[in-house]
Amino acid sequence: MGALQSSPGRPEYSDLAEKTGFSFEQIGVLHKRFKQLSHNEETLRRDNFNEIDDLAFNPIRAQIIEAFFDRRNFHQNGEGKVQEIGFEEFVVVMSHFRPPSAHMTEEQRGKTRREKLRFLFNMHDTDNDGTITLEEYRHVVEELLSRSGTLEKETAKCIADAAMLEVASISVGHMEPDEFYEGITFEHFLKLLDGFEIESRMTIRFLNMDTTTLCK
């Protein structure tokens, strides 16, 4: 079944493979999943994502789904949101989670890191103004704690405030009492998560074989 599927799609697969770095088998598996999620249509909508049961427990579900519809993640220098995505965009978003290849130069590693951090940044920066403001950061922390049962809004605010303070201290250093720290820019974000080794942590294993029949 898998082999039959991949052969007619070969030319567009090779295009995608080159663009995203996935192998043909992996793209085939993803295509199967795409078809499963979209009920064999050409495009995916937000409702299709909402149907995935396993996502229901995830506290940041909304943000993850939004990330798929965010033009900034499509590597085409676009902005704003779309309502539906095709297979190509799906794969491009997924490619952010590819593990780094074994032999990478420092430059390539830096590039991968920037790409992944950019993805995270876009997830936080919901209004697309290039900075993560205090409100947006507070929202992030609140969402993270939203599944804890007791919605301790004040504590979430405190944590976000403390975190913001830390970023400001690290990035800017000296500020007069009446100066105002606008928000976390992408450069500050890079500096903040410098030691985080994100190129190896923000990865999942992409399968070469099809196991989607085993789960929903």
Next chain:
Amino acid sequence: MPSGTVSHGASGRLRGLFLVMVLVFLEGSVFTVAVASSDQHSPTTAHSGGHKATDHGSHNNTGKAFPVLDLNYENVRVPFEISLWVLLASLMKLGFHLVPHLSNIVPESCLLIVVGLLVGGIIRGTGETVPPVMDSKLFFYILLPPIILDAGYFLPIRPFMENLGTILIFAVVGTLWNAFFVGGLLYGVCQIGTETSSILSRIGLLQCLLFGSIISAVDPVAVLAVFEEIHINELLHILVFGESLLNDAVTVVLYHLFEEFSGIGSVTLLKGFLGVISFFVVALGGVLVGVLYGILAAFTSRFTSHTRVIEPLFVFLYSYMAYLSAEIFHLSGIMALIACGAVMRPYVEANISHKSHTTIKYFLKMWSSVSETLIFIFLGVATVAGPHDWNWTFVTVTVILCLVARVIGVVGLTFIINKFRIVKLTTKDQFIIAYGGLRGAIAFSLGFLLKKEHFPEREIFLTAIITVIFFTVFVQGMTIKPLVELLAVKKKQEAKRSINEEIHTQFLDHLLTGIEDICGHYGHHHWKDKLNRFNKKYVKKCLIAGERSKEPQLIAFYHKMEMKQAIQLVESGGGIKMPSAVPSTVSMQNIQPRPPTKPAPERAIPQLSKNKEEEIRKILRTNLQRTRQRLRSYNRHTLVADPYEDGLSDLFLKKQKMFQIEKKPASNKVPMIQVDLASPQSPDSVNLLDEFGQANQQEEEEQGLMMKPPSRPREAKKPSEEDEAKDPQKLMRCLSDPGPSADEDEDGAFLP
């Protein structure tokens, strides 16, 4: 010890060193006298018994003088000698750190073995028989458990679980490979030996295989001792260390298997099959026993809120029982201990008081430190004592084969493992893993346990084992540090465990789980997430008392950080003098969004004078910005005051109040930190809360926050200065000895 000490610091160290040497000399002489007199006493006890009788008989007749000063060593002999040994070990430890530069060149384990050799030599030199100190029972039941418990309790769960597959493959397959390779080739060499063939050819295949299985296991004590000092990155550390812990199951099975086969003399296929089964039983059984006891300990700790003093005892007792229970059934005691410590830790820590937490940490570090020192010294002594049978062929072949087997094993296994790993192991990593396979005292003790009847070549084995141990500890132990520098292996990062990293760690976890769900395959993250949810829903409710069971990890982390900052405030006596790691003048004002033009609501808090306000603001600034540098290391030499001290929750609340006052001119929003004081452990804090409710507690608050205690923390322990009512001093008393500034607390929860 900071190298920048002034000259009088250096002379102070020399003085200290001299004092230690004098003490050691005195102790050594006492020791030899003790050994000598004990030997004199034992054959003459019969005599003296008779003597005393005649004395008593003649007592009435001659009126013997009342013995004002009498020597009776026999009664106290055993505890006295034990204490002498422990004292020697501790003084040695002291001494090494006083000698400048020595600890940089030579790892401590080498020095300790040398000391052991010296002591053994001295004892032998005085003509006495060296006491058989390396008794296997003593080793396995007294000396080894503290080290393993320390390792298991503070095991960094996250990297361990992430690399569990790799670790297991190295531990199981690697050790099996080593054992069979060394054993088999050794047998071959023995058979084709030349003039010594008469001796060696008697060694059967099973004996060789048994020897191979003893010598092939990487030793956790030696690995800990050496790796502690080289600070390599976390991945390599956990790989080698994890391997050394988990290969115990393999060693136990192989040892018992071959020992039994040697006794019987024949091997059947069924026995081999049973051996494989027994491996699973030993490993999984050990883990099961450990988990069981861990859960028991966690459950017990739920009810200890009224008897805080014996909380640490439960932790130690349950763990030791787990070890002993596993040993009853010949299961892997080490794995039981690790499992027990790792399982109980997150729940116990949520339940016990802060002081108990510190106690546990200190005791574990202390015991494991002393144990390790004693083990190496005894190794040296046993080398001098033990019956030796040096056989050039056997020993050299063993050493070479061990090295070769290790290298081939690591390279071969890495090739296979890298196909499944996301972060591949580079050649440098493989080299360090291979080079870090040190053998140690466990191998020696296992060899010592061999019975002479089944193994006439026992002495040859022991000599070879000791040679291998010496080789790995001395040669590999000493050269690994320069090699790490030479190869520029990634070192351990000084982890700034900042709140941002914590937020993003959690965020990433959820993100990756979500992406996996979208992709449609149940990967690593999915199962971890499921386990986390199960843990939160069911397990935590049972095992954690009160409100803490619902506390999400991010909030717990945040509270911990606040506590740490509060401690710093206390330690610095006001916070103004302390240099901050990140010098910055950013404060809360700078990040609060400008409120829209709304008039600030009236507040009933009395106005502060401008000076006081400035001071308070300065204190809070230096306090809130600092992110602690945390060294994630197992270094036994550094241990700090624990952030969880009872009295500090008061300080926390005070700071909160100060925060309120500061915030007042800036904006209309007041961050309220709800501190969930789950257990009624600090009734003092409740009192303070009531006091704070009143608005005119101005003076007390200021005084509390200014925190200029009349004396430094150490001096405050003088009882005369203690004043029950005064909070700052009470806090000083609550603080245990702070120690140097590196914090080594491993904060990860069970399933972070």
